[in-house]
Amino acid sequence: MGARKGARARVAELRELIRHHDRKYYVDAAPEIADGEYDALMSELAALEREHPELVTADSPTRRVAGAPSDGFSTVEHAVPMLSLENTYSPEELVAFDARVRKGLPGEPVEYVVEPKLDGVSISLRYVEGSLDVAVTRGDGERGDDVTANVRTIRSIPSALSGRRAPATVEVRGEVFMPRSGFEELNGRRIEAEEAPFVNPRNAAAGSLKLRDPSEAAKRPLTAIFYQVAGPAAARIATQWEAIELMGDWGFPVSPDVALARDVDAAVEACLAWDERRGGLDYDIDGTVVKVNSLEQQARLGSTAKSPRWGIAYKFPAVSVRTVVLGIEVQVGRTGKLTPVAVLEPVFVSGSTVSRATLHNQDEIERLDVRVGDTVEIEKGGEVIPKVARVVRSMRKGRPRRFRMPATCPACGEPVVRPEGEVDARCGNESCPGQAAGRIQHFASRGAMDIRGLGSALVATLVAEGLVSDYGDLYGLDAESLAALDRMGERSAENLLAELEESKDRPFARVLHGLGIRHVGARAAQVLAARFTGMKELAAASEEELAETEEIGPVIAASIRSFLESPRNKEALRKLETAGVNMRGGSTPGRATALAGLTVVLTGSLERMTREQAAEAVAEAGGRVSSSVSSKTDLVVVGADPGSKLKKALELGIRTIDESELERMLG
Template identity: 40%
Template structure:
């Protein structure tokens, strides 16, 4: 066998293996870009050596075989694949080929011939299916399979909510085969994976795998529980007449109740096609579903018939692919970075590869649990994924390409920056008087701010725009200040002198004075900004706002006991313990005292406890927060009603206790308060509730109702208004601004390009305002201008 024949044979075997994993097992082993490269290589070799082409070559069929668990369906009209365009030149070549095939003048290299009309729609990343309607009734559903024979999935497609079981209207052909893509929207995919993780089920790598796996379940009830959708892109066998153009035909199908793409458009000539491709590419990440390109089809059906087919693809259609979001490359090494909280994170160092148009040399591995889950070793060939501005990540390993000298990944015992010990975190779960400890997924350097990496990241966070907002203190400047030992805590920033700053690289007189002015201007932060800037573990911007808005003074936040903090919205016991521990730390206390003392910071928006939380506590509720074993809220309410005060509960005799609660619970209460420190702890919590004005005997203040109190709003899409300004205005009216849409959402403000959040709002029937309506709402109802 010649070298060429051997290579062709090897390519066919590899492509067949990939096809089997992709179409039959729903477990693709390589990115689409790698498959496309192998396929193009085989095409080129077969074009040079047509005598070696065989009927079973992957270039002569679509790929995949029907699973034996499903019945087989023979496609009367083969379900073909599409040719691909990867560059603009490829699309120009396709257009010239169309013009030439239609006998149009001027189909030359400069594209100067008559302009051909094309239908344009996104190329959905799902599973191709055929739906057969007879006399308007859905009678069969089938997968594409190998293009000639597919799998009978009739029971499953009937469970897809947007697939009509009966066509609407009238005039449809007696036999109508509709073809399209079954896919899973991004929001549904995220919810499905969350449910799977909660129940210990299999999670999916991407929406395409989730859609394919869901559609090909032997139990239709499982398919019915999955958020699948169908989108039609064409037809197969038809017994009657349909409109004479692709766009009109799809619009007619839509009138009969068949879902089609909302992005369907008509383009006149190749330049319009390219403009559509660029527009969809810019909006790709905001769409509610995954796409991997755009499909262009000659619009006139008669012209399609004239142009005809190749063995595998039509001459009249092409898929213009986006730059690959997944690629193969080699994992050269794994290094470890140290973050603001001391987390030691593995980072993949890669053989540089272009992914989605960007050269990638590094990717995240998240943590050592993820390294173990992937089974990744240094030297492996790995699949890298990059979507939009998301940090590239290692998605999977290609085990068959593992070299003999591959090395395992080990967490370092000492911090790579400061040499301190690296320890695995422990997760403490607290409930009903018990604490259970388990190993966490994060390893931390114990060096804290003596570790330069942690110090740098802590100060970078402190000065960031959403925190203290000190303009001019970029990452490189902070690294210089730490390396030169000019700062060792955030408080040291306020002691910097002109002479120290001008000595830094990149600073002159004007820039030094500007930085000093910016530092000075930051001395009057709001309470919420200051709390966020401190970098308390698990306390993000929203939690910082809750603390500031509810307790309204740093003194109360610093003193607050964990049980008291849990009275505040969205603060659970674990986060409450993190907050309390942070403010109990001696070093943190020194830095905060220095900032408020010698550094001269003056916190804004401090005041009295929020009226919403005045006298909010009850005796029964406070007793319940003590998590007495075997004693729930019903029992603690009975105690409160019987005894009337904490001291009475603590001093109650056995007879009173036994008359109030069953013997087992009464005994649990007595044993709990007899335990070391529990009674003292209860008294401390009650005293703090008194001090804060939250005690049941405190004066109840009148809550001035904010107009949007209790409402949750979501901002999405490309809004011209500054997102932070809009958020502040809504929060000032009492609303909570969330990052995702749920059944509890009151209103969504959607700008151009709004994707999955807008789709979810429409699905749930939630009120949606565009930007003009939002501005009018604030101006006319609340006298608020956004500009």
């Protein structure tokens, strides 16, 4: 017993020592011991854990380099969505952002925090009782991949929190990235091993997080910087500046160069200073992030469906390079739009190799006067998609022919039309295989049905082989037909069929978004799914009824009616319903609840359900969940440690209830 007690004490001492030296080396960049001494501590701990396996814990430093290979990554829903920031590209746009903020906070002083915008992989970590519980990628903002095993191998990320006492449960968000020095060293090793080098540090970081074997992930030189405390724990923090200080005290690496700006002019100066010094950094940044410092003001400003109103990304000016146009191809999209694409001599720009760039339409081609053989300047700044910025006419050789959009569709041969008043040429053939492939790709995309095994190449093959002509046909595929396709095989066929089966239970809003109705994006699909109990009720709604729905309006309403009245679309919807794809939304039919039609806000921690579960229950009961309190709010559900939303509710005289009352109203 005495030996075991001594081993327990020594193990605890070793773990504390190793975590201390991990922080000094990986976070503070101020190592206190030599590598050999550190290795000796780690070896002693590993030996004690082998001798006393009952002492092994998930957060032990030895777990950073161990772990069994994974067969795949499960997805986890974010309790608080990871929204995307809006982009801005000039000081003038930052000033306009400040004007919007001040309009939402009339007469109040506003401070800003300016942080570097790292070009890495966004990550959300949850700690329970001080230990890392789960690590999830950003994904689509609503759901991400569980990469906990690989994140545990990143030495700069604490497996256990230190410093001032952290809340029992805390969620932090940041960016995992690979420093340029580590990236160059990794690529050097890969080239020596005759393996393909990574294109850029971001791709290397993303690929490393998705390795199946954590012991392989441990070999990759990943690190991280954290910038946000999310969820209920944030209610105890007054400012973004304080949040960054707290995270640093808990053991998280944070940027040492965050600037506190007293006004927008100071924020602009900080952004411009970052632009000047970014070339000398050991990591890639593609801009800065400007945030309102007060978290209480952030809460009042709230968010749109996609982006917070209290923060914005300032993207640095685009970098341009020269290359040659080898050809111009025309692609057919899911709506029939024909898009000319420049095929380029491959060139490296802004972290990746570019070999294609959109030319948008015939008007843009004529404006640029771009021709095959021309030398052009390519830009890839704040935008993900590279574009042809200009033609270097002084380098044009001879008299190359002007490009004209084709009179017939390159996918089906039907005549191309250009509707009056529009810049885009379109194929009017609803049965066009090019459109069919585009519609199916959109249906399977991550923001819609999330059928990950259904890539663009496979979709094109399925359409070309006549196995599918619309997304309804996907659910009639069989293992034998799929396995007979090139590069498929039995296992791939079975995996795809399993994904298709799983996708049948996607929420109605995702199904609606996947249908590809013109003008109906993710947000409009959510509104429609909440308003109508299912596809039958939506199909029965008149154009006037649709137009009167909040956030829809006449243009979207007309597009919905046009889509639903198409015989081709009716047949595709029939196939989906027959296959068992979820076609129900809104509240449960026939279920009378006290929450129907009410706008509800949740604040604080609930005991018997998560905030996410409560929000889903309210929506199922016919209510609408909002992220901020306003005069339109009907009800505020108050849990433990409520934030500023309770204060705002009391000021506005809005009814407040506890969790027990919410459960009663839910029935």
